[in-house]
Amino acid sequence: MTKDMSKLDKVVLEARRNAEKRAQGYREQALKLFPWVCGRCARVFDHKNLQLLEVHHKNSNHDDNPPDGSNWELLCTYCHEHEHSKLKDAMGRTGHAQHHDAATFSPFANLKDILKKK
Helix, strand or coil, X not given: CHHHHHHHHHHHHHHHHHHHHHHHHHHHHHHHHCCCECCCCCCECXXXXXXXXXXXXXXXXXXXCCCCCCCEEEEEHHHHHHHHHHHHHHHCCCCCCXXXXXXXXXXXXXXXXXXXXX
């Protein structure tokens, strides 16, 4: 069992290292391509707080890293978390995006008639 766990540990460690290398590569590219400004809240970053600026993959595929950066946008930690929470909320408990019908109730539909009566 210990031998199997050590193999598993090695596989997990290697996968994490590869993911970190890949992330470091596209992060460095994105920081060279784009101004250090959050794409949502417009917060400006400098070398002191640059660790709070993250690369967001627009299509949610972290392996889709075109050299022109067309799948990336720089977001601050807070806006990046908000983007991902919107996706989680849309997927709901089932894990699939849910379709919601548009609201049909119109509270002011008869307002004109009501005002005419007064």
